[in-house]
Amino acid sequence: xxxxxxxxxxxxxxxxxxxxxxxxxxxxxxxxxxxxxxxxxxxxxxxxxxxxxxxxxxxxxxxxxxxxxxxxxxxxxxxxxxxxxxxxxxxxxxxxxxxxxxxxxxxxxxxxxxxxxxxxxxxxxxxxxxxxxxxxxxxxxxxxxxxxxxxxxxxxxxxxxxxxxxx
Numbered sequence: 600x601x602x603x604x605x606x607x608x609x610x611x612x613x614x615x616x617x618x619x620x621x622x623x624x625x626x627x628x629x630x631x632x633x634x635x636x637x638x639x640x641x642x643x644x645x646x647x648x649x650x651x652x653x654x655x656x657x658x659x660x661x662x663x664x665x666x667x668x669x670x671x672x673x674x675x676x677x678x679x680x681x682x683x684x685x686x687x688x689x690x691x692x693x694x695x696x697x698x699x700x701x702x703x704x705x706x707x708x709x710x711x712x713x714x715x716x717x718x719x720x721x722x723x724x725x726x727x728x729x730x731x732x733x734x735x736x737x738x739x740x741x742x743x744x745x746x747x748x749x750x751x752x753x754x755x756x757x758x759x760x761x762x763x764x765x766x
Contacts, residue, residue, distance in 0.1 A: 601633050601689065607644040609696050615644050618711060622718040625750035629743050630726055632677055637686055640725055642718070643693040650695035665702055666717040667693040674727025690725040692718065712753050719747045 603623060607615050619642055627634040643649070647663035654660045654667060670690040672680070680687060694717055703713035723740055730737035745755045 600636055601627070601638040601640060604639060604641040605644065606641070608646065608649075609644045612644075614711075615714070618715060619718060621751060622715050622747075623722070625715075625747040626719050626722045628750050629746045630723065630728075632726055633689075633722060635677070635680060635687075636682055637680060637684055638689045639686055640689045640722070641691045642721075643691065645693060645695065647695045647697040650693050650698070653693055663695045663698050665695060665698045666721045668721045668724035669693075670725045670727065672727075677727055692721040692725070694718070694721075706756070708756075712748075713756075715751060715753055716744060716748060716756050719744050 601623060603619055605612075605616050605619055609615050623633070650667060651661075651663040654662060654664050657667070657669070668690060669692075671688045672690070677689070694714065699713055699717065700710055703710045706713065720740075723743055728736070728740045728743065730740045741757055745757065748754070748756065
């Protein structure tokens with residue numbers, strides 16, 4: 600089962616660790632490849648300055664962002680990964696506290712719900728999903744996010760995907 604290594608400088612770190620564990624369970628229900636027994640992933644819950652530096656260094660974008668995903672496996676490698684063998688790093692995620700807090704306030708939702716959405720979004724990126732490749736891929740990814748969030752009792756963050764119920 601995918602294990603998470605969490606480095607958290609956000610207030611009340613244990614609460615965010617618990618949220619990440621709940622997010623992972625929900626994501627695994629809609630994306631079974633995330634339950635692979637050899638996988639691990641790291642999550643960094645940091646401030647805007649640290650995520651800004653990562654975004655500048657790795658993406659060439661000189662600004663903070665809500666979530667960064669650094670996959671270590673291609674999707675076909677993940678799907679072909681045998682159950683037996685040494686541990687494999689699926690990838691790394693980094694979330695920026697001030698950006699996430701501001702976005703949650705702008706959306707009128709709790710920071711916890713917004714963070715859950717961004718963690719699911721990031722985990723799907725690590726699993727090889729990409730909303731930037733096509734409109735169809737974006738829709739697929741959004742529907743998976745909605746279904747995973749529903750597992751946690753969190754409303755559709757997009758507000759327009761009734762068909763997610765049947766996914």
